[in-house]
Amino acid sequence: MDPKILIARRVAQEIEPRSLVNLGIGIPTLVSDYLDEGMGVFFQAENGAVGMGHRPPEGMTDRHLTDAGGRFVSFVPGASTIDSAFSFGLIRGGHLDLTVLGALQVDEKGHLANWMIPGHYTPGMGGAMDLVTGAKKVIIAMQHSAKGKAKIVRECTLPLTSQRRVDLIVTELAVMKPEDDGLHLIERAPNVPLEVILEMTEAKLIHGSDVPEMQLDC
Amino acid sequence: MDPKILIARRVAQEIEPRSLVNLGIGIPTLVSDYLDEGMGVFFQAENGAVGMGHRPPEGMTDRHLTDAGGRFVSFVPGASTIDSAFSFGLIRGGHLDLTVLGALQVDEKGHLANWMIPGHYTPGMGGAMDLVTGAKKVIIAMQHSAKGKAKIVRECTLPLTSQRRVDLIVTELAVMKPEDDGLHLIERAPNVPLEVILEMTEAKLIHGSDVPEMQLDC
Amino acid sequence: MHLAISIDEAVGLIPDGATVMLSGFMGVGVPDGIVHALADAGKKNLTLISNDTARDTTGPGPLFAAHCVRKLICSHMGLNTIVQAQFASGELEVELVPQGTLVERIRAAGVGLGGILTPTGVGTKVAEGKEIVEVDGKSFLLEKPLTADFALIAARSCDYVGNLAYMLTATNFNPIMALAGKTVICEPEEIVPVGMIPPDLVKTPGVLVDHVIKTSA
Amino acid sequence: MHLAISIDEAVGLIPDGATVMLSGFMGVGVPDGIVHALADAGKKNLTLISNDTARDTTGPGPLFAAHCVRKLICSHMGLNTIVQAQFASGELEVELVPQGTLVERIRAAGVGLGGILTPTGVGTKVAEGKEIVEVDGKSFLLEKPLTADFALIAARSCDYVGNLAYMLTATNFNPIMALAGKTVICEPEEIVPVGMIPPDLVKTPGVLVDHVIKTSA
Numbered sequence: 001m002d003p004k005i006l007i008a009r010r011v012a013q014e015i016e017p018r019s020l021v022n023l024g025i026g027i028p029t030l031v032s033d034y035l036d037e038g039m040g041v042f043f044q045a046e047n048g049a050v051g052m053g054h055r056p057p058e059g060m061t062d063r064h065l066t067d068a069g070g071r072f073v074s075f076v077p078g079a080s081t082i083d084s085a086f087s088f089g090l091i092r093g094g095h096l097d098l099t100v101l102g103a104l105q106v107d108e109k110g111h112l113a114n115w116m117i118p119g120h121y122t123p124g125m126g127g128a129m130d131l132v133t134g135a136k137k138v139i140i141a142m143q144h145s146a147k148g149k150a151k152i153v154r155e156c157t158l159p160l161t162s163q164r165r166v167d168l169i170v171t172e173l174a175v176m177k178p179e180d181d182g183l184h185l186i187e188r189a190p191n192v193p194l195e196v197i198l199e200m201t202e203a204k205l206i207h208g209s210d211v212p213e214m215q216l217d218c
Numbered sequence: 219m220d221p222k223i224l225i226a227r228r229v230a231q232e233i234e235p236r237s238l239v240n241l242g243i244g245i246p247t248l249v250s251d252y253l254d255e256g257m258g259v260f261f262q263a264e265n266g267a268v269g270m271g272h273r274p275p276e277g278m279t280d281r282h283l284t285d286a287g288g289r290f291v292s293f294v295p296g297a298s299t300i301d302s303a304f305s306f307g308l309i310r311g312g313h314l315d316l317t318v319l320g321a322l323q324v325d326e327k328g329h330l331a332n333w334m335i336p337g338h339y340t341p342g343m344g345g346a347m348d349l350v351t352g353a354k355k356v357i358i359a360m361q362h363s364a365k366g367k368a369k370i371v372r373e374c375t376l377p378l379t380s381q382r383r384v385d386l387i388v389t390e391l392a393v394m395k396p397e398d399d400g401l402h403l404i405e406r407a408p409n410v411p412l413e414v415i416l417e418m419t420e421a422k423l424i425h426g427s428d429v430p431e432m433q434l435d436c
Numbered sequence: 437m438h439l440a441i442s443i444d445e446a447v448g449l450i451p452d453g454a455t456v457m458l459s460g461f462m463g464v465g466v467p468d469g470i471v472h473a474l475a476d477a478g479k480k481n482l483t484l485i486s487n488d489t490a491r492d493t494t495g496p497g498p499l500f501a502a503h504c505v506r507k508l509i510c511s512h513m514g515l516n517t518i519v520q521a522q523f524a525s526g527e528l529e530v531e532l533v534p535q536g537t538l539v540e541r542i543r544a545a546g547v548g549l550g551g552i553l554t555p556t557g558v559g560t561k562v563a564e565g566k567e568i569v570e571v572d573g574k575s576f577l578l579e580k581p582l583t584a585d586f587a588l589i590a591a592r593s594c595d596y597v598g599n600l601a602y603m604l605t606a607t608n609f610n611p612i613m614a615l616a617g618k619t620v621i622c623e624p625e626e627i628v629p630v631g632m633i634p635p636d637l638v639k640t641p642g643v644l645v646d647h648v649i650k651t652s653a
Numbered sequence: 654m655h656l657a658i659s660i661d662e663a664v665g666l667i668p669d670g671a672t673v674m675l676s677g678f679m680g681v682g683v684p685d686g687i688v689h690a691l692a693d694a695g696k697k698n699l700t701l702i703s704n705d706t707a708r709d710t711t712g713p714g715p716l717f718a719a720h721c722v723r724k725l726i727c728s729h730m731g732l733n734t735i736v737q738a739q740f741a742s743g744e745l746e747v748e749l750v751p752q753g754t755l756v757e758r759i760r761a762a763g764v765g766l767g768g769i770l771t772p773t774g775v776g777t778k779v780a781e782g783k784e785i786v787e788v789d790g791k792s793f794l795l796e797k798p799l800t801a802d803f804a805l806i807a808a809r810s811c812d813y814v815g816n817l818a819y820m821l822t823a824t825n826f827n828p829i830m831a832l833a834g835k836t837v838i839c840e841p842e843e844i845v846p847v848g849m850i851p852p853d854l855v856k857t858p859g860v861l862v863d864h865v866i867k868t869s870a
Contacts, residue, residue, distance in 0.1 A: 046678075047678040047825050048824050064681070064821040065821045066678075066681045066822050067822075068679070070679030081820075081821050081822060082824070083827070083829060083856075085760050088757065122737075122749070123729060123732075124731060125728060125749060125752070126705070126729035127753065129752075129753075130752060130753035133775075134772075159777065162776070163776035
């Protein structure tokens with residue numbers, strides 16, 4: 001299975017029926033493809049959409065209806081438009097059930113860094129600081145390492161996005177959960193040996209002798 | 219002339235074309251009757267109306283369209299509805315050109331008291347504190363005294379509505395303007411002798427030897 | 437999707453002693469059905485947050501007549517004789533809040549801010565006991581967020597997602613309180629099928645609304 | 654009533670060195686006509702407040718390509734290569750602000766609050782040099798109001814009172830910036846007769862709008 005699709009499918013399992021969910025750019029965006037539409041999940045975007053649906057067919061797009069990346073989207077029945085202050089009111093006010101975001105680094109404490117690489121690239125935090133601070137649940141969805149460099153580290157060396165501990169980290173190799181006592185390895189990807197995960201991870205992972213495999217139905 | 223109508227007509231002269239105006243309950247409400255509709259003044263009400271017009275004829279009222287006193291009103295062309303946060307955003311944010319309010323007391327410093335008489339009656343401040351703090355211009359429109367008791371005093375004994383100095387005080391006897399050096403008497407009502415005004419006023423009034431009369435055209 | 441509940445079910449959710457935000461302005465934009473039902477049910481010791489107390493029999497009036505309210509947080513109570521009598525006798529504890537501060541404190545709770553910094557009330561009785569914060573040489577009152585166990589609101593239209601549309605000056609505190617109640621219960625004038633309220637007309641997205649009262653079948 | 658002005662007249666109002674708020678989100682809901690006209694006019698030393706810098710040729714992009722901007726206040730600039738190059742070379746001074754803080758700072762200026770108290774950014778680089786205010790044991794950043802000489806905004810519809818209606822996600826920062834600019838200039842997609850936008854559809858009352866750009870006769 002494509003690593004990105006594996007991650008998206010595993011994250012999709014975390015989504016509760018009728019919840020309000022914000023998906024970041026990149027892998028997180030793929031998550032909506034693996035949800036049953038009957039679950040009544042509403043997707044929010046920072047730019048002021050509540051109830052986003054897929055990109056409409058060519059010829060049916062409208063420049064007034066886009067996601068936070070500026071891509072054309074549609075609205076599901078019952079969708080609504082809000083302004084930017086209202087949008088971040090939902091986010092910071094604790095009305096957003098879940099945000100799924102990418103990361104540059106995550107560390108043993110569950111701290112996230114995803115908005116600048118000093119001296120190299122400074123995209124800016126956009127809505128990420130508010131999302132991580134305000135959402136009820138934060139899931140990091142990302143590839144386990146970048147160009148051979150560990151992204152799950154002892155302590156973030158890049159500027160933090162928030163003091164808040166993220167709730168779950170999902171990669172193509174593993175599912176990890178930061179807790180008070182450190183970072184727990186709770187699932188392995190199908191057919192990935194424990195040793196491979198430990199080798200690919202700079203952070204210290206807490207784990208039992210038998211780490212279960214992800215259950216990706218279908 | 220009825221004292222209340224005299225006050226309303228004099229206050230009406232202060233209103234600029236195309237301005238946004240909030241009228242308090244009582245005498246201030248009458249002011250709109252003495253304005254030329256061609257002036258394009260918009261009346262705002264705290265409860266979220268921008269562009270209020272007169273009470274509609276019987277049978278044409280609607281319970282969703284009222285002023286801050288709960289009375290039926292109409293909307294002029296170009297009117298709009300806003301929520302309470304937006305309404306006070308306009309008020310506190312300095313977007314309101316003028317508010318006309320009643321008073322229990324005003325003093326030589328131009329301080330206003332209009333929301334409680336401790337131990338006797340506590341209606342509450344409603345929107346008055348925000349209006350006096352935020353409006354570009356504040357005019358007090360009231361009868362000169364209440365049951366023989368002076369309302370224009372040396373120093374307010376009732377709890378203040380705001381630290382802010384009001385801009386003008388209009389009564390059935392006089393027009394007064396608080397300045398850095400005290401309260402200036404700038405106009406007399408038609409045929410009211412200076413001595414009568416001084417006798418009816420507890421505050422010290424600064425005035426020249428010849429105080430001009432109000433010019434109420436028509 | 438939000439299931440519509442009956443007014444009795446709504447009343448059953450609200451225990452004695454609850455803190456309740458009630459929308460409306462001088463009786464306009466108030467969920468009158470649930471107000472009367474709470475009064476009839478004889479709820480006790482409520483803390484009521486409401487812009488005003490309207491008149492004796494309008495807006496929140498019935499709740500005072502039935503002695504449901506122990507503490508009132510509002511900006512104006514001058515036209516309700518029952519409230520004035522209960523305040524004078526000490527039966528009713530009252531916190532008066534300037535109207536713009538009241539709505540902004542409610543909004544702050546709803547949008548996750550730590551409080552508001554307002555010029556309103558500085559140098560007055562309202563400032564007593566409150567922190568002053570200086571910003572660039574100007575003084576502001578720090579007023580704290582105001583939340584509630586329940587927000588009881590009214591709307592013109594509602595769909596089965598809970599999306600709300602309001603009408604004219606019946607809007608007032610409704611969209612703000614919808615942000616701030618831990619449980620938000622709406623009594624709409626009509627419930628329409630999902631999709632009937634255009635996205636740009638929705639003033640309160642249904643994700644904020646927990647229960648919708650259906651008054652008829 | 655507000656008189657419609659031409660795009661050239663609008664450009665003439667804005668001097669070099671002005672602070673300009675520009676609405677929009679990734680190029681959507683941006684007053685594109687005036688952006689291009691300002692770039693063509695070669696304005697200099699602008700301070701630009703904008704959510705993001707979109708891409709090289711969209712949204713505020715043309716202003717950077719024409720070297721109009723000296724200082725940028727935004728939340729995201731990752732997809733505009735010209736901005737990245739000007740930032741790297743030191744030509745462009747940048748203040749990065751979390752998006753929710755940015756919009757709330759603009760709102761604070763517009764609604765007369767002394768600043769905002771937000772949990773966002775506490776314990777991060779964003780908090781450096783800023784005051785922390787404790788409220789009931791929790792820490793919040795005090796972020797100051799953000800105003801501008803001009804707010805340049807876009808709308809779907811506008812009438813000759815200046816009332817504005819927006820469409821879908823082209824709404825974004827527009828209604829908030831309309832509150833906060835000292836002079837507010839709107840470039841609508843259409844101008845309609847007064848009364849054609851129903852009161853409940855007006856998202857920005859005309860009293861906030863100073864000038865409306867009419868692009869055709």
